[in-house]
Amino acid sequence: MSQRQVLQVFEQYQKSRTQFVQTVAELATRPQNIETLQNAGVMSLLRPLLLDVVPTIQQTAALALGRLANYNDDLAEAIVKGDILPQLVYSLAEQNRFYKKAAAFVLRAVARHSPELAQAVVDCGALEALVISLEEFDPGVKESAAWALGYIARHNGELSQAVVDAGAVPLLVLCVQEPEIALKRIAASALSDIAKHSPELAQTVVDTGAIAHLAQMILNPDAKLKRQVFSALSQISKHSVDLAELVVEAEIFPAVLACLRDPDEYVRKNVTTLMREITKHTPELSQLIVNSGGIAAVIDYLGDCKGAVRLPGIMMLGYVAAHSENLAMAVIVSKGVPQLAICLSEEPEDHIRAATAWSLGQIGRHTPEHARAVAAANVLPKLLALYMDTQSSEDLQVKAKKALKSILQKCTHLPALEPLLYDAPSNILKHVVCQFSKVLPHDSKARRLFVTSGGLKKVQEIKADTGSALQEYITSINNCYPEEIVRYYSPGYSETLLERIEKYQPV
Amino acid sequence: MARLVKFQSQIQQVRVEFFIRQRIAEENRKRENAAAVKIQSWIRGCRVRAYVRYLSRNAVIIQKIWRGFAARAVFRQMQEAAYLARRMKFYTLMAVRIQKRWRGYYVRKYIHNYYERKKYLEALSKKNEDIRKELVEFEAYQRKDRERLALEREEQEKYRQAQRLHFLLSTKQCPGVFNSPFRESPSEMEARLRRVTPVLGQTAAQQARHKLRQLRIAREQQNSSFLPPINAKKPQGPFRPAEEVWRQRQRPLSPTLRVATSITALEEAREELRSQELSARLIHHPFWLFANTHKSRKYEPMIHTRTSFEPLPYGTKHFREEKKHTLQDKEPFKTVFTTCQVFDKFGRLYSNAGKIV
Numbered sequence: 102m103s104q105r106q107v108l109q110v111f112e113q114y115q116k117s118r119t120q121f122v123q124t125v126a127e128l129a130t131r132p133q134n135i136e137t138l139q140n141a142g143v144m145s146l147l148r149p150l151l152l153d154v155v156p157t158i159q160q161t162a163a164l165a166l167g168r169l170a171n172y173n174d175d176l177a178e179a180i181v182k183g184d185i186l187p188q189l190v191y192s193l194a195e196q197n198r199f200y201k202k203a204a205a206f207v208l209r210a211v212a213r214h215s216p217e218l219a220q221a222v223v224d225c226g227a228l229e230a231l232v233i234s235l236e237e238f239d240p241g242v243k244e245s246a247a248w249a250l251g252y253i254a255r256h257n258g259e260l261s262q263a264v265v266d267a268g269a270v271p272l273l274v275l276c277v278q279e280p281e282i283a284l285k286r287i288a289a290s291a292l293s294d295i296a297k298h299s300p301e302l303a304q305t306v307v308d309t310g311a312i313a314h315l316a317q318m319i320l321n322p323d324a325k326l327k328r329q330v331f332s333a334l335s336q337i338s339k340h341s342v343d344l345a346e347l348v349v350e351a352e353i354f355p356a357v358l359a360c361l362r363d364p365d366e367y368v369r370k371n372v373t374t375l376m377r378e379i380t381k382h383t384p385e386l387s388q389l390i391v392n393s394g395g396i397a398a399v400i401d402y403l404g405d406c407k408g409a410v411r412l413p414g415i416m417m418l419g420y421v422a423a424h425s426e427n428l429a430m431a432v433i434v435s436k437g438v439p440q441l442a443i444c445l446s447e448e449p450e451d452h453i454r455a456a457t458a459w460s461l462g463q464i465g466r467h468t469p470e471h472a473r474a475v476a477a478a479n480v481l482p483k484l485l486a487l488y489m490d491t492q493s494s495e496d497l498q499v500k501a502k503k504a505l506k507s508i509l510q511k512c513t514h515l516p517a518l519e520p521l522l523y524d525a526p527s528n529i530l531k532h533v534v535c536q537f538s539k540v541l542p543h544d545s546k547a548r549r550l551f552v553t554s555g556g557l558k559k560v561q562e563i564k565a566d567t568g569s570a571l572q573e574y575i576t577s578i579n580n581c582y583p584e585e586i587v588r589y590y591s592p593g594y595s596e597t598l599l600e601r602i603e604k605y606q607p608v
Numbered sequence: 609m610a611r612l613v614k615f616q617s618q619i620q621q622v623r624v625e626f627f628i629r630q631r632i633a634e635e636n637r638k639r640e641n642a643a644a645v646k647i648q649s650w651i652r653g654c655r656v657r658a659y660v661r662y663l664s665r666n667a668v669i670i671q672k673i674w675r676g677f678a679a680r681a682v683f684r685q686m687q688e689a690a691y692l693a694r695r696m697k698f699y700t701l702m703a704v705r706i707q708k709r710w711r712g713y714y715v716r717k718y719i720h721n722y723y724e725r726k727k728y729l730e731a732l733s734k735k736n737e738d739i740r741k742e743l744v745e746f747e748a749y750q751r752k753d754r755e756r757l758a759l760e761r762e763e764q765e766k767y768r769q770a771q772r773l774h775f776l777l778s779t780k781q782c783p784g785v786f787n788s789p790f791r792e793s794p795s796e797m798e799a800r801l802r803r804v805t806p807v808l809g810q811t812a813a814q815q816a817r818h819k820l821r822q823l824r825i826a827r828e829q830q831n832s833s834f835l836p837p838i839n840a841k842k843p844q845g846p847f848r849p850a851e852e853v854w855r856q857r858q859r860p861l862s863p864t865l866r867v868a869t870s871i872t873a874l875e876e877a878r879e880e881l882r883s884q885e886l887s888a889r890l891i892h893h894p895f896w897l898f899a900n901t902h903k904s905r906k907y908e909p910m911i912h913t914r915t916s917f918e919p920l921p922y923g924t925k926h927f928r929e930e931k932k933h934t935l936q937d938k939e940p941f942k943t944v945f946t947t948c949q950v951f952d953k954f955g956r957l958y959s960n961a962g963k964i965v
Contacts, residue, residue: 356805398739
């Protein structure tokens with residue numbers, strides 16, 4: 102055997118290895134092949150190829166492994182059990198940038214499925230290696246590393262704390278300032294995932310000066326970047342008043358309102374989520390947002406969109422109105438109540454309707470003016486219908502009932518209360534009749550209207566236990582009218598009249 | 609004497625009287641004693657009573673005065689208390705009036721200012737309207753912007769396509785695909801093809817990117833070890849080794865000196881020199897050694913200038929005719945000296961021809 106023939110054998114082997122690994126990587130992009138690959142035992146074959154001499158084979162093997170792990174968590178667990186992770190982590194420090202990208206891809210694919218797998222990734226010491234990769238020059242490597250860190254931190258607070266302890270946050274903030282859009286996106290999403298678990302983590306993110314950089318990117322033309330930026334800001338501001346104030350001090354209002362007209366749906370949703378997280382803390386923050394015209398923008402947004410994306414906007418209006426009656430009046434003046442009534446009637450989902458009912462309750466519960474404004478939008482019969490509907494979820498029924506009660510206790514607008522006399526159950530009826538009994542003694546026109554519209558008749562037909570509050574109210578209503586009128590409208594009056602006719606003997 | 613006799617007769621009577629009297633007195637002693645005691649006791653009683661009366665009258669006076677004093681003091685206190693109560697009532701009445709006014713003012717101004725609230729709600733509605741208008745405008749502007757960008761990109765794409773399909777341009781002899789004779793006028797692609805300028809290699813940006821990519825590849829090549837060359841079917845012949853071929857392919861452009869210098873290089877050099885002189889030179893006359901010594905020298909004219917014969921212009925004047933009037937506003941010829949190019953590329957060419965010297 103000459104030397105050339107010997108070398109030829111080795112070259113052939115190398116070629117076949119390269120071909121195998123490239124084909125496997127390509128096949129792994131399509132989900133239907135992965136089952137077959139798994140049954141053929143691709144894991145055990147790819148593992149030694151990770152330690153191959155040739156760098157391209159290593160990289161492609163890592164890429165193939167990443168794609169396989171991405172598909173489902175059994176394969177990811179197989180990777181963890183097969184002890185591949187320590188090798189990957191070790192070579193993450195050594196090799197060239199293509200390999201680093203592929204290795205970070207594998208780590209991210211493993212960590213995304215469940216907290217246990219992410220914990221396994223962390224236990225291999227991947228965090229230090231990933232943080233070191235964040236300091237590389239190549240933006241692709243930084244992007245993969247940031248993505249992997251984001252997926253690890255997404256699951257729970259301990260993993261986020263581990264990521265923070267590895268010193269990732271300042272590097273992520275530096276990545277956010279890089280010119281590449283993809284890197285900015287991933288870094289912003291990683292910061293959002295870290296900050297969402299607890300106030301301390303959010304404070305750590307804020308301490309590295311992330312808010313200023315995130316705020317600068319608000320008017321960037323890229324839609325996906327804006328999604329992540331707003332998500333990050335809302336996760337930071339949701340935990341406490343101080344954090345929300347810090348976010349607001351970055352002077353994002355009123356520039357943020359312009360993004361409410363972005364063509365991308367999720368950007369708008371994230372903007373309203375941010376506004377909701379800010380307004381829910383204190384009346385001053387809500388006042389700030391109201392004064393910058395945020396309510397009008399959110400109401401227009403609710404008019405434009407449909408479905409589950411409306412939820413943050415509805416909740417924001419509820420939070421604003423809940424703080425004080427000034428703010429509730431501001432919501433009413435900005436024409437929020439008709440929009441909420443439309444949402445209540447249009448939306449099919451129970452949780453959105455429950456949120457709308459809650460918001461309407463918060464708006465209407467302050468003073469009779471507020472209750473009148475809410476009742477004028479014809480909301481009360483709808484709320485009653487939702488409460489009575491057996492198909493609505495328990496949460497919806499409870500919220501509808503509470504909203505109805507709180508509005509009714511302040512409502513003095515009698516034309517809106519009348520329809521409720523007819524269908525309401527006794528616990529709601531009690532409040533309705535109570536309101537009538539408060540208003541009727543003082544207003545003669547209302548008394549006349551009450552009689553002519555048939556309300557008095559209905560009230561007489563109500564059966565109440567003697568001594569209950571309902572009976573007291575009915576008595577006080579009856580005291581507003583002369584006795585013969587009350588008798589006239591009492592049930593069975595026609596029978597008594599007929600009896601009298603029968604008993605009467607003409608002279 | 610008569611009296612004496614009378615008296616002597618009366619002595620017996622006196623004795624008898626004495627005894628009678630004694631007897632009477634004795635009989636009346638008890639009674640009279642009792643009466644005397646009674647009178648005495650009465651008198652004593654009267655005296656004591658008078659004394660007691662006197663004492664009690666004085667005691668009453670003292671008590672009267674004392675009681676008057678004490679009662680007046682109490683009265684004064686009661687009076688003061690009543691006065692105080694009246695004053696306090698008055699003060700509270702006035703304080704209520706003040707507080708009433710103050711509370712009304714304060715609540716109306718600071719707690720629930722109706723007019724401020726009305727103004728605020730009006731201003732809020734106005735602000736909402738403004739924001740709504742602004743947002744609508746902003747959205748319209750952004751949409752126009754996006755559409756404009758999309759149009760521009762489309763236009764660029766079509767231009768690039770036209771550049772690549774420039775050979776489909778119609779000629780006089782043969783109408784092109786986009787200029788069918790059955791159409792009234794050529795289609796827009798045809799118009800584009802006519803407007804297009806040919807692609808002259810890569811643009812500057814593309815070149816820069818290409819260069820970067822090549823540098824990166826070169827660095828990668830250096831870092832990673834080379835695979836042993838695959839000698840599957842090595843062609844026979846004196847072919848050059850692969851590294852040399854590779855080097856030749858990567859070789860940058862090496863223009864000749866003539867090509868590299870501009871046609872106005874000489875003028876430019878002169879201008880440069882002149883400007884350097886203008887800025888750098890401080891002294892405008894040359895330094896001549898011992899110049900002052902010439903000042904005192906007398907001028908000695910030359911011999912042949914003293915002669916009357918003219919200097920012969922032979923050898924210094926040309927014999928060609930010069931048409932000065934036709935050449936008046938024309939520039940003189942530029943003489944461009946071409947270098948001898950034979951040995952420019954000597955030893956630097958890739959081919960082996962010409963190396964055999």
